[in-house]
Structures are given as C-alpha cells and as structure tokens.
Amino acid sequence: MxxxxxxxxxxxxxxxxxxxxxxxxxxxxxxxxxxxxxxxxxxxxxxxxxxxxxxxxxxxxxxxxxxxxxxxxxxxxxxxxxxxxxxxxxxxxxxxxxxxxxxxxxxxxxxxxxxxxxxxxxxxxxxxxxxxxxxxxxxxxxxxxxxxxxxxxxxxxxxxxxxxxxxxxxxxxxxxxxxxxAGSMFPIYETSELDKPLWEVKCEWEDPRYDDFGECVSININTAHKNYKYLDKTKRTYDEQLLKEIMASALTIVITKLRSETFWDLIVNGTAEYEDGSVAQAVNYFITTLGWNVTNPELLSFSIRKFFDERM
Incomplete structure (x- = not known):
C-alpha cells in the first residue's frame, strides 16, 4: 500500500x-x-x-x-x-x-x-x-x-x-x-502454613459473570515452605521461571473450572452478559485479546506458557 x-x-x-x-x-x-x-x-x-x-x-x-x-x-x-x-x-x-x-x-x-x-x-x-x-x-x-x-x-x-x-x-x-x-493477571498473596504446599490457587466465585475477578481469584504463596526462597524477589535465589510456571498453572486451573459453566460458549464468543471486572470478562479478555487457545486443556496450557515466555 x-x-x-x-x-x-x-x-x-x-x-x-x-x-x-x-x-x-x-x-x-x-x-x-x-x-x-x-x-x-x-x-x-x-x-x-x-x-x-x-x-x-x-x-x-x-x-x-x-x-x-x-x-x-x-x-x-x-x-x-x-x-x-x-x-x-x-x-x-x-x-x-x-x-x-x-x-x-x-x-x-x-x-x-x-x-x-x-x-x-x-x-x-x-x-x-x-x-x-x-x-x-x-x-x-x-x-x-x-x-x-x-x-x-x-x-x-x-x-x-x-x-x-x-x-x-x-x-x-x-x-x-x-x-x-505477575500482578497484572490476578492477586498474589503470601501465607505462612508449615503443612501446606508452596502455592495454591483460590477460585471462590458464585456467579463468574458478576463476581469480581480480583476478589474471588488469587494465588497464595506459602512463605513457610522450604522452597519459598525461589519466589522471594529480595533473595538472589529468586527464580522468575518458577513464578511463570505457577502463574500459568493457576490460570489453566481457573479457565478449566470456568469451562464447566453452562454459559461457557457465550464467554468464548463474547456474547455473555457480564459486569466490568468480573471473572467472565477477565477470561474473555485472555481469550479474545491475548489469544489464548481454549480448544482443549493441552493447547490452553501451552498457549498460556508461551504467553508468559514472550510477555514477562
């Protein structure tokens, strides 16, 4: 042209x-x-x-x-x-x-x-x-x-x-x-529990079309775990790749859980009615704007990890 x-x-x-x-x-x-x-x-x-x-x-x-x-x-x-x-x-x-x-x-x-x-x-x-x-x-x-x-x-x-x-x-x-x-996906909080794993994801919504994403979805990092030193940004042992893997795994869990909702297809094609800042809006953003492939769990996991490797 x-x-x-x-x-x-x-x-x-x-x-x-x-x-x-x-x-x-x-x-x-x-x-x-x-x-x-x-x-x-x-x-x-x-x-x-x-x-x-x-x-x-x-x-x-x-x-x-x-x-x-x-x-x-x-x-x-x-x-x-x-x-x-x-x-x-x-x-x-x-x-x-x-x-x-x-x-x-x-x-x-x-x-x-x-x-x-x-x-x-x-x-x-x-x-x-x-x-x-x-x-x-x-x-x-x-x-x-x-x-x-x-x-x-x-x-x-x-x-x-x-x-x-x-x-x-x-x-x-x-x-x-x-x-x-890391912070632009969803909140990351720190806990201290000796008998818990290094991290866990919380998905505690009632209606993802209206519940706020930042309030009902989060990652909890366990500071009492022996491997927390790899997620502590103030330490020389900090491993960014480990944080990427945790973020990717957590988001795969969130989206996989949302797939069980009856209005999943409407979220994917952008025709679902949802509130600004809701779980449904956030996931629609991941799919339509960031281009994550939700065809099946394998492609979803791959596309999220590829995103973090290129964008973080």
Missing amino acids: PAAISSFPMITEEILNDINIGMSDYSFSYIKNCKKSLLNCERVSDDSAICMINDDEGIWNPDEYAFSINRKYKFNNYYILFGENGIACSDAVIGVAIMWTSADSKQRGIIEVGEIHNTYEELYFNMEHLFNKAQLRGDVEFTTIIYIKNTGNQLGTEEHLANSCGCIVGEIDKFYLRLDG
Missing part, C-alpha cells in the same frame, strides 16, 4: 535535526509510604524496542499501584517551524504532546508537554503524568507528536500550511512499554 501523501508540509527528519531537540530517557516512579520511589526500566531483550519497568524491592505492580511517567525536553532553533518555509503560520502556536495507546486496555490518551511560540529562546519542558492503578496493561505505545495548538492569521504565502487546531504535523519519536507481569 503506498504511503499517504499529506496536503500540507510535515516535519521531516532533516527538520528535526535542524531544530536540535534534546530528550531524556523516560523515567518511572510510584509513591510508597508518602515517598517517591524510582522504578527500573530496561529492554525486554537486546534486539527488542520494547521496555519493561520493575521494582527491585518486588513491591510495585501495575494492578495495585499508580505510577508516574516523566521525561524532559529541550528545543532550539524551532523558529524554522514557522512561516512560509515551515509547517505552521508565523503567529500560530505549536503544541508538543505524547499520544499513548494501549490496545490491550482498549484505551488511548494525550499528555500535554508544552507549547512553542515563534521566538528564539531555548525552551525546556518537563512532562510528568500519573496513570491510575490497573489503568493500563499489555503493550503501551508512547509517541511524541507536534501539532497545531492555536491557529494563526494565514498570510498569502502561508496558505499551503496546516492551520487547523489539533492537526498533527509530525512525530518526534516512539517508545514502547510492556506492563504485563
């Missing part, structure tokens, strides 16, 4: 180089005990553009804590964006923003960064935005954009320029963040 041709000038790579834009890395934090705690951010792999954030202390997860995203910007020589040879009218106001999209959460939004007027001084912007707990999951794309914030008085030599509020005239860069982790 041929690339779309714009009817007005857009920001090119050459223009971006001439503007001389400085940008810091994205940073992330959350509030713990009334104090801001920084989160680590690293690439999923050396050849991947996707990053994940995590907490060295093993406390933060996106379902239980809000988190802030922060980035700093510096602009020089931006006057070339204005006028006949630029992308906006001489007296227009150009906006800088971050457009974020989360396909898994079926959400999108705009974060305002700052605005640019036709001047020569160096500009500094500090962007900080708070995402609520459980607001996002899966892969989130952040695109820094430049757009027309306020229209200008279009001169005769500027009639070819974009002059509509909100019109996007260029992208600066993209950033990809992955938020799926």
Whole structure:
C-alpha cells in the first residue's frame, strides 16, 4: 500500500535535526509510604524496542499501584517551524504532546508537554503524568507528536500550511512499554502454613459473570515452605521461571473450572452478559485479546506458557 501523501508540509527528519531537540530517557516512579520511589526500566531483550519497568524491592505492580511517567525536553532553533518555509503560520502556536495507546486496555490518551511560540529562546519542558492503578496493561505505545495548538492569521504565502487546531504535523519519536507481569493477571498473596504446599490457587466465585475477578481469584504463596526462597524477589535465589510456571498453572486451573459453566460458549464468543471486572470478562479478555487457545486443556496450557515466555 503506498504511503499517504499529506496536503500540507510535515516535519521531516532533516527538520528535526535542524531544530536540535534534546530528550531524556523516560523515567518511572510510584509513591510508597508518602515517598517517591524510582522504578527500573530496561529492554525486554537486546534486539527488542520494547521496555519493561520493575521494582527491585518486588513491591510495585501495575494492578495495585499508580505510577508516574516523566521525561524532559529541550528545543532550539524551532523558529524554522514557522512561516512560509515551515509547517505552521508565523503567529500560530505549536503544541508538543505524547499520544499513548494501549490496545490491550482498549484505551488511548494525550499528555500535554508544552507549547512553542515563534521566538528564539531555548525552551525546556518537563512532562510528568500519573496513570491510575490497573489503568493500563499489555503493550503501551508512547509517541511524541507536534501539532497545531492555536491557529494563526494565514498570510498569502502561508496558505499551503496546516492551520487547523489539533492537526498533527509530525512525530518526534516512539517508545514502547510492556506492563504485563505477575500482578497484572490476578492477586498474589503470601501465607505462612508449615503443612501446606508452596502455592495454591483460590477460585471462590458464585456467579463468574458478576463476581469480581480480583476478589474471588488469587494465588497464595506459602512463605513457610522450604522452597519459598525461589519466589522471594529480595533473595538472589529468586527464580522468575518458577513464578511463570505457577502463574500459568493457576490460570489453566481457573479457565478449566470456568469451562464447566453452562454459559461457557457465550464467554468464548463474547456474547455473555457480564459486569466490568468480573471473572467472565477477565477470561474473555485472555481469550479474545491475548489469544489464548481454549480448544482443549493441552493447547490452553501451552498457549498460556508461551504467553508468559514472550510477555514477562
């Protein structure tokens, strides 16, 4: 398919180089005990553009804590964006923003960064935005954009320029963040019982169409078990693969139990009536959005484990 041709000038790579834009890395934090705690951010792999954030202390997860995203910007020589040879009218106001999209959460939004007027001084912007707990999951794309914030008085030599509020005239860069982790599936609690196994899953719903997933489904990790050291994120013996296997096994049990409900087929095809946040809605999300194969127990177990290997 041929690339779309714009009817007005857009920001090119050459223009971006001439503007001389400085940008810091994205940073992330959350509030713990009334104090801001920084989160680590690293690439999923050396050849991947996707990053994940995590907490060295093993406390933060996106379902239980809000988190802030922060980035700093510096602009020089931006006057070339204005006028006949630029992308906006001489007296227009150009906006800088971050457009974020989360396909898994079926959400999108705009974060305002700052605005640019036709001047020569160096500009500094500090962007900080708070995402609520459980607001996002899966892969989130952040695109820094430049757009027309306020229209200008279009001169005769500027009639070819974009002059509509909100019109996007260029992208600066993209950033990809992955938020799926152990806490984004369902709650994990710790117990201490000497005579119990290392972990067990609880499925205590009455009507999965209306009962809240986070309240009636959980994993209990037994801290008194001799092998708990492999699930303790504060210890060097921590084994992420073991946690993946526990999560996959627990979710296989949850979905297998739900298969016994008379309205299972309606959940699979998305025609069941259910409340937001219910067990049925969560399982429908696993099937339709994450693509888990529920044809039989073997394929279900395989697809869940494959998901964790690729996404955690």
